[in-house]
Amino acid sequence: xxxxxxxxxxxxxxxxxxxxxxxxxxxxxxxxxxxxxxxxxxxxxxxxxxxxxxxxxxxxxxxxxxxxxxxxxxxxxxxxxxxxxxxxxxxxxxxxxxxxxxxxxxxxxxxxxxxxxxxxxxxxxxxxxxxxxxxxxxxxxxxxxxxxxxxxxxxxxxxxxxxxxxxxxxxxxxxxxxxxxxxxxxxxxxxxxxxxxxxxxxxxxxxxxxxxxxxxxxxxxxxxxxxxxxxxxxxxxxxxxx
Amino acid sequence: xxxxxxxxxxxxxxxxxxxxxxxxxxxxxxxxxxxxxxxxxxxxxxxxxxxxxxxxxxxxxxxxxxxxxxxxxxxxxxxxxxxxxxxxxxxxxxxxxxxxxxxxxxxxxxxxxxxxxxxxxxxxxxxxxxxxxxxxxxxxxxxxxxxxxxxxxxxxxxxxxxxxxxxxxxxxxxxxxxxxxxxxxxxxxxxxxxxxxxxxxxxxxxxxxxxxxxxxxxxxxxxxxxxxxxxxxxxxxxxxxxxxxxxxxxxxxxxxxxxxxxxxxxxxxxxxxxxxxxxxxxxxxxxxxxxxxxxxxxxxxxxxxxxxxxxxxxxxxxxxxxxxxxxxxxxxxxxxxxxxxxxxxxxxxxxxxxxxxxxxxxxxxxxxxxxxxxxxxx
Amino acid sequence: xxxxxxxxxxxxxxxxxxxxxxxxxxxxxxxxxxxxxxxxxxxxxxxxxxxxxxxxxxxxxxxxxxxxxxxxxxxxxxxxxxxxxxxxxxxxxxxxxxxxxxxxxxxxxxxxxxxxxxxxxxxxxxxxxxxxxxxxxxxxxxxxxxxxxxxxxxxxxxxxxxxxxxxxxxxxxxxxxxxxxxxxxxxxxxxxxxxxxxxxxxxxxxxxxxxxxxxxxxxxxxxxxxxxxxxxxxxxxxxxxxxxxxxxxxxxxxxxxxxxxxxxxxxxxxxxxxxxxxxxxxxxxxxxxxxxxxxxxxxxxxxxxxxxxxxxxxxxxxxxxxxxxxxxxxx
Ligand SMILES: Nc1ncnc2c1ncn2[C@@H]1O[C@H](COP(=O)(O)OP(=O)(O)OP(=O)(O)O)[C@@H](O)[C@H]1O
Ligand SMILES: [Mg+2]
Numbered sequence: 001x002x003x004x005x006x007x008x009x010x011x012x013x014x015x016x017x018x019x020x021x022x023x024x025x026x027x028x029x030x031x032x033x034x035x036x037x038x039x040x041x042x043x044x045x046x047x048x049x050x051x052x053x054x055x056x057x058x059x060x061x062x063x064x065x066x067x068x069x070x071x072x073x074x075x076x077x078x079x080x081x082x083x084x085x086x087x088x089x090x091x092x093x094x095x096x097x098x099x100x101x102x103x104x105x106x107x108x109x110x111x112x113x114x115x116x117x118x119x120x121x122x123x124x125x126x127x128x129x130x131x132x133x134x135x136x137x138x139x140x141x142x143x144x145x146x147x148x149x150x151x152x153x154x155x156x157x158x159x160x161x162x163x164x165x166x167x168x169x170x171x172x173x174x175x176x177x178x179x180x181x182x183x184x185x186x187x188x189x190x191x192x193x194x195x196x197x198x199x200x201x202x203x204x205x206x207x208x209x210x211x212x213x214x215x216x217x218x219x220x221x222x223x224x225x226x227x228x229x230x231x232x233x234x235x236x237x238x239x240x241x242x
Numbered sequence: 243x244x245x246x247x248x249x250x251x252x253x254x255x256x257x258x259x260x261x262x263x264x265x266x267x268x269x270x271x272x273x274x275x276x277x278x279x280x281x282x283x284x285x286x287x288x289x290x291x292x293x294x295x296x297x298x299x300x301x302x303x304x305x306x307x308x309x310x311x312x313x314x315x316x317x318x319x320x321x322x323x324x325x326x327x328x329x330x331x332x333x334x335x336x337x338x339x340x341x342x343x344x345x346x347x348x349x350x351x352x353x354x355x356x357x358x359x360x361x362x363x364x365x366x367x368x369x370x371x372x373x374x375x376x377x378x379x380x381x382x383x384x385x386x387x388x389x390x391x392x393x394x395x396x397x398x399x400x401x402x403x404x405x406x407x408x409x410x411x412x413x414x415x416x417x418x419x420x421x422x423x424x425x426x427x428x429x430x431x432x433x434x435x436x437x438x439x440x441x442x443x444x445x446x447x448x449x450x451x452x453x454x455x456x457x458x459x460x461x462x463x464x465x466x467x468x469x470x471x472x473x474x475x476x477x478x479x480x481x482x483x484x485x486x487x488x489x490x491x492x493x494x495x496x497x498x499x500x501x502x503x504x505x506x507x508x509x510x511x512x513x514x515x516x517x518x519x520x521x522x523x524x525x526x527x528x529x530x531x532x533x534x535x536x537x538x539x540x541x542x543x544x545x546x547x548x549x550x551x552x553x554x555x556x557x558x559x560x561x562x563x564x565x566x567x568x569x570x571x572x573x574x575x576x577x578x579x580x581x582x583x584x585x586x587x588x589x590x591x592x593x594x595x596x597x598x599x600x601x602x603x604x605x606x607x608x609x610x611x612x613x614x615x616x617x618x619x620x
Numbered sequence: 621x622x623x624x625x626x627x628x629x630x631x632x633x634x635x636x637x638x639x640x641x642x643x644x645x646x647x648x649x650x651x652x653x654x655x656x657x658x659x660x661x662x663x664x665x666x667x668x669x670x671x672x673x674x675x676x677x678x679x680x681x682x683x684x685x686x687x688x689x690x691x692x693x694x695x696x697x698x699x700x701x702x703x704x705x706x707x708x709x710x711x712x713x714x715x716x717x718x719x720x721x722x723x724x725x726x727x728x729x730x731x732x733x734x735x736x737x738x739x740x741x742x743x744x745x746x747x748x749x750x751x752x753x754x755x756x757x758x759x760x761x762x763x764x765x766x767x768x769x770x771x772x773x774x775x776x777x778x779x780x781x782x783x784x785x786x787x788x789x790x791x792x793x794x795x796x797x798x799x800x801x802x803x804x805x806x807x808x809x810x811x812x813x814x815x816x817x818x819x820x821x822x823x824x825x826x827x828x829x830x831x832x833x834x835x836x837x838x839x840x841x842x843x844x845x846x847x848x849x850x851x852x853x854x855x856x857x858x859x860x861x862x863x864x865x866x867x868x869x870x871x872x873x874x875x876x877x878x879x880x881x882x883x884x885x886x887x888x889x890x891x892x893x894x895x896x897x898x899x900x901x902x903x904x905x906x907x908x909x910x911x912x913x914x915x916x917x918x919x920x921x922x923x924x925x926x927x928x929x930x931x932x933x934x935x936x937x938x939x940x941x942x943x944x945x946x947x948x949x950x951x
Contacts, residue, residue, distance in 0.1 A: 013661060050615035055519065057660045086657060089668060090523055091747045096614075097521040108516045108617050111509075112263040121517070124252040125526035127245030169520065181618050286625055471702050475622070482623025524672050585626075585694055592629035592691060596684060600636050603676060611669040 002029040002052060002177075002208075003081075007061035009047050009233075021047040023233035024061070029210060030226065031067060031176075034203055037212040038219045039230035045212035046181055048230070052210065053179045054096040058085055065099070067176075097126060101170030105182035107162045109154045109169075116141065116150040119169045126173065133172060140168040144198075160191045167198060177208045184215045192217040199223065250533075253526065257533040264510075271502050272542055278495045279546025279594050280553070281488055284561065286586050287554040289481035291578040296473040300466060304337070304438035305447060308454055309462045318433035323458060327439060330453050332446040338434030340423050344388065344416065349377055355416045357423035365419040367401035373413025375403045386416075391428045398422060439463075485593075492593070496601045503605035512617075514609055519617030527610035535602055539595045547582075547590065555580040622702070622780050626695040631777060633688045634770040637681050641766035644677045648756040648763075657749055671752075674759070675740050681766070682733040686892075689726050690885070692773075693873055699780075709873035718776035725769045731896055732762050738900035742920050746912035754907070809858045816854040819847035820936045823898070827929045830901075834918055841902025844928050848895035851935065855887070859939050862946040887935060894931030897924040 009022040022044045029035050029052075037045045050056040052063060064081040084092060109118050116137055123133035141147040144164040149157065154165065163183070170178055180199075184192040192215060199209050200223040211218055219227055229237040261268055308327065310319045324336040340357035353374055368386065380386060380400050388396045398418055418426070441450050451463040506514075514527055522530075553559060555578055647670045656664055696709035696719070706712050713719030736758055743751035826840040855872050863880050864871075875884030901924045908917045 046615075046618050050618055053615075055615040055618075056613065057665060059660045085660065087747050088744075088749060090525065090744065093521065093523040102519060104519070104618055108519065110513055110516055113259060117259070121256075122520040122522075124256055125249055125522050125529075127249040127252075129248055130252060130255075173521065282625075289625075467701075467704070471704075475702055478622060478624040481625055482628060485625050485628055486623070524669070528672065528676060585698065588687075588691055588694070589626045589629050592633060592688070593625065596629075596633060596636065599680065600640065603640075603680060604673070607673045607676060611672065 001031050001066040003064040003066070004028075004048075004052070005062050005064075007048070007051060007058050007063065009044075009051060009056070010059045013059060021233055022051070022058070025233075025235055027228065027235060027238065029208070031208050032203065032206050033225035034199060034209045034211065034223055035226040035228065036219045036224050037210070037228050037230060038214060040214065043230040044233040045230055047233075049179055049181055049210065049212050053100045053102060054084055054092040057092075061085065065095070097122065097173055099175055099177055101173070101175035101178045103166050103170050103178065103180040103183050105185045107166040107186075109162060109165060111155055112153065114151050115146065115154055115157070115165050118154055118165060119172055121172075122169060123172050136174075137168070137172055140171055144168055159187055160194065163187060163191065163195060164198075171202075175207070177210065178202060180209070180211045180213075182213055182215075183211060184213060184218055189217060196221045196223055249526075250529070253529050254533045257530055257537060260513075260530075261534060261537060267507065268538065271499065272538060274495050274498055275538065275542035275594070275598065276546045276549070278488075278492055279542050279590065280549050281491060281561075282485070282593055283547045283550030283590050284553050284559060285481060285484055285488065286590055287550055287582060288559045288578070289477055290586055291554065291581055293474060293477045294579065294581050296477065297470070300470050300473065303466050303469065305441055305444065305466050306439040306451060307339075307464050307466075308437040308439055308458075309464065310436075310458070310460050311462050312460065317460075318429065318435065319437055319461070321432050321434050323461070324434075324437055326457065327437065327454055330450055330457075332441050332443060332450055333439060334442050335440040337438045337440075339436055339438050340420060340429070341435050342427055344426070346377075347389075351377055351414070353414050353416050355418060355423065355426065357420040358417045365421045366397065366399050367419070368398035368422070369402040369404065369415075369417040370400055371404050371413045371415040374416060375400075388416075388426060390426050394425070396422055396425050492597065496597050499598050500601040500605065503602040504608070506605075506609055511609070511612065514612050515614075515617040518612055518614035524610045527612075528606060531602070531606035531610060535599055535606070539598060543591065543595060546594075547587065551580070551582065554578060622699065622777060624695075624699070626691065626698065627777050630688060630692055630695060631774060633684055633691075634773045637684055637688075638767045638770035640677045640681055641763045644674045644681075645759060645763035647674055648759040652753065652756045652760075655749075655752060657752075675737075675744075678733060678736055678740065678759075682730065682737060685726065685730040685733055689723075689730060690876070692723065692726060693876060697873060697877070708871055708877075710871045712780075716776060716779040718772050718779060722769065722772040722776045725765060725772060727892075729762070729765050729769055730892065731899065732758075732765065734892075734896035735900050735903055736762060738896070738920075738924065739903060742904055742907070742913060742917055745916045745920075746910070748912050750910045750912050751907060809861075812850075812854050812857040815850050816847075816859075816939075817936075819843065819850045820932055823847045823932055824929060827925045831922055831925050831929075834922075837901055837905045837908075837921060840925065840928075841898055841905065844895060844898025844901075844932070847932065848891060848898070851891055854939075859887075859942070862939075862942045865947045883938070887938065890931040890935040894928045894935070897927040897931070900924050901928070 004025055004027045007022055007025040007027075008020065010018060010020045012018050025048065037048065039045055047056070051058050063084050065084060066081045082095065084095060087095075110121065116134075119137040119140060120130075120133055123137075126133075138147065138150065141150055144167065146161055146164050146168070149161060149165075154162065157165065170180075178199075184195055187195060196218065199211070203209055203223070211224075213219060218224075224241050226238065226240055228235055308319065308323070310317045310323075319338070321338045324338055327333060328336045342355055344353045344355045345351075346353060358369070370380065370386070374380070378386065380403070382400050382403060384400050386398050386400060388398065390396045398416075404415065423429075439450070439454075441447050447465055447467075451465060454461055454463045517527060517530075518524075553561070558578065647667075651667050651670065651674075654663065654667060693709050696712040700706040700708055700712045703711060703715055706715070713723060736755070739751055739755050739758060743749065743755055823840065823843045826836055826843055829835065830837050830840045852872075855875070856870050860870060860872060860875055861867060863875055863883065873884070874880065875887065876882065877884070901921050904917050904921055904924075907913055908921075910917070
C-alpha cells in the first residue's frame, strides 16, 4: 500500500515564477488494484506519479510504502513501512529498482540497440548475473508474443510492438507496482484496449497498477478499481469503481 | 563482491555498445586524442633514445679528459704534460688523443676524424662509420680520397665499417692512422688535441682533477660524469622545451575534450534520461561515463604510442629531427635503437590520460545527475 | 628548475589535484553550511547531487596521488645522475630541503584520501546521511594539505639545479650521516626487529580480537598505525639490508628497482593498504552506534580489519622469509 500525506511539489520556489504542481495531496493507494489518475493537462498527474515512483522528491509532505520493506537492503528502525521522502537518491533508486516498473507515454526505448537489450537495460546496474536476467527477458518477450523481434532494433517496430517492449522492460526486475503515465496516448483504440487487457492480466498476477490518463478507454474500463480525479494539483474526487 | 563485478561487466558491455553506436561522434575526439598522444610519445621516445645514444658514446669515453685553454678557447696540449700527469698518485694511464673535424665538400657533411692507435697493421687503412659509408657509397676495401691541409689528396683504404648498432655516434666517424692524421691536418709536433686520463679508483677522480688544474694552470680537466650530466640535462631541457611548445596542443585538446563532454547531443541526453528513469542511479551513469573514458583513453593511448614507436624507430622521427637533434653534423639518415620502458609510458599516461580524465569529471557528473523524471516529459 | 617531461607531468598532476581539492572543498563548505536533509527544496537537492561530484573527485585524487607517488620516486631516481654524489632517489630528494617534505606529505595525503573514501563509503550506506558533517570536516582538513603538497613540489623542482653536491643514498642512509633519516638507519637492528615483530603481533592479535568480538577497535587502529611507522623505520633500519644483502645500504627507494624484482612496490602497497584500512577502522569507531549505521559500520570494520591483517601478514611473511633465507646475517 502507498500512503501520501500532504504531498506538495513546487517548482522554482522562492522565485517570481514559483509554481505548485502538486498541492497538499493526501491519498491511499491500495495494493493489487488498478488505480487511475484522471485530470486535464497540467493538473499534476505526472508530477505526482514521479514522486510516488521515487523519481523526484516532494517539496514537503510524506510518502509511505508498506509491504515493500522486506525487499530492501536496509531497514529503518523497526517499521514495516518505508518513509521515502527523506531518503538519499541512492536509496530511492534502490527502492525504485526493486519495487516499481515504469511505462512512459513515449515508450522511451533506447534507439540503436536491440529489443532484447532494451528489455534487459533496467537490470544492468543491479549486479545480477547477465544470464539470469537474459533468461527472464526472453521469457517476458515470449509472454507478450514478440520473441521473434528479440534481435530487431527498436526503430523498426510498430506502435503496438513498442508498447509491448516497454511493458516487458517495466517487468524485468519483478516489480510489485507498475506505474504508467499516459500509456495509450500514442495508440489507436484497438491497441489501447489490448493494453488494458494486459494491465488486467498483470493485476491478476498480483501487481498493483497506477495509471495517469485522460483517455476514456482507460478510465472507463471495467477493469479499474479506483478512479482519482485531479485538478490544479489537488484531488477533487476519488471513488471506488467496484 | 560478485554483484559488484557483475555490475561493472554489465555496464562496461553497455558502454562498448554505445561507443560503437556513436562511432562518428567519437571519431573526432579519438582522432585528436590520438594526435596528442602520438606527438608526446614521439617526443618522449626520441629524447630517451638520444639520451641512450649519448650514454653509449660516453661509456667508451675516458674517465677524464684534460684540455688546454688559451685565451678561453680550446688549444692543443703539449704531449709532455702526459708524463707529468702520469706521475700523480692514483693515475694509471695518460693517453694523448688526436681528433678533429673534416669538411667534405662533396656532400657538405662534417666528419669527425680521429687518429687511431699506431699499432694498427697498415698506415693506409681506415675505419669509418656507417653514415660516412652511406654518404660516400663505400664498402670495405674501397679507397676514400681525403683532401689534406695543403690540398694534397690523402688516400685511405676502408678496413672496417662500424656496425650500425648505434648509428648516431659512430655515423660520422673516420678513424685513420696518426701518420695520415698528420698529413691531413699538419698539427705542430709534440701536441695533442687532448689527454685521456685513467684513474684507478673513481672516487679519486675529483682529487686528481684538482691536482692537474693546480699543476697546469691553463688546463681544463673534464670528468666523464660531468659530460654525462651535461648531456642528460641538455636533452632533458630540449625535451622539456619541446613539450612546452606541445603544451598548447595538449591544452587545446583538453578544451576540446571538455567541450565534447559538456555538449552532449540531444540524443545522448535523452538516452541518459531514459536510463535514469528506468532505475539507473547517478553512480551507475558515472560508472558508464568512467568506462567510456577508459575505453577512449586506452584506445588513443595504445594506438598513439604504437604509431609513435613506428615514427621514431622505423621512420627516424621526421617530425622532430630538426627541432631536437641539433647536432652540428648533417646526417644522411640515422636509425635509433628502440628503447621503451614502463617509466616512459607512465609519464606519457600522466601527460595525456590524467588531464583528459580530469577535464571530463564535471561534464560527466552533470550528465549523470539528469533528473530521472525528465524522461516522463519528452 | 629541471625542465623534463616527467617533472612537468608531476607538476601538472599536483596542479590538477590541488585544483580539484579546492573545488571539492568549496562545495564541502557549502554542504557544511547549508545542509538540511529534512528539506526537499531545490537547493538541498542540488547539494545532494554535489555529493556525488565530491566523491568522484576524491576517488580520482586518491588514484592520482597513488600513481604520482611512485612516479615521483621513480623520477627522483631517474634524475640522480644530474647530481654529483647522488646515487639514487635518496640523494636527489636531498638536493634541497623540500624534497623529503614533499614526499612525506604525498604519503600523508594518500592515506587521508583513502580514509576519506572509507568514511564516504560508510556514509553512503546510511539512509540519512549520518556522517555528512564528519566527512566534509575531514575534507576541509585535507584540502590545505593537497595545496601544500603542490606548493612543496613546485618549490622542490624549482630549487633543483643539476650538479649540486648532495649526499647519496650511500651516505644519507648510512651510519655516518646525521639528521632524521640517518637517525632511523642508526636504530640498532635487534631492538628494531623486536619492535617490528611485536608491533605486528599486537596488531594481529587485536585485529583478530576485534574481528571476533567486535571490541577494542581503537587499540587495533592505533596499533596498526604505530606498526606502520615502526615498519617504515624497520625498512630503513634492517629490512632493506636483507634485500640488498649489504650491511650498510639503507636506502628505502632502491627496493623499487628492477634489481630487486620490484619487490618494493609490493612491500609498500601492503603497508599503505594495511594502514589505510587500519586508520579507517578507528575513524569509524565513534559512529558504530549511529542509528542508521548500527549494522553497517561493524560489517565494514570487519572487512577493513581483514584487509589490514592480510596486508600486514603478507609484509611480515616476505620480510621474515627474506631474513631467514638472505645471504646476509646481521650480528
Ligand atoms: N521542472 C519543472 N519546472 C517548472 N514547472 C514544471 C516542471 N515540471 C512540471 N511543471 C509544471 O507543473 C504542472 C504539472 O505538470 P504535470 O506534467 O504534472 O501535469 P500532467 O497532469 O501530467 O499534464 P499532462 O496531462 O499534460 O501530462 C505543469 O503546469 C507544468 O508546467
Ligand atoms: Mg503528464
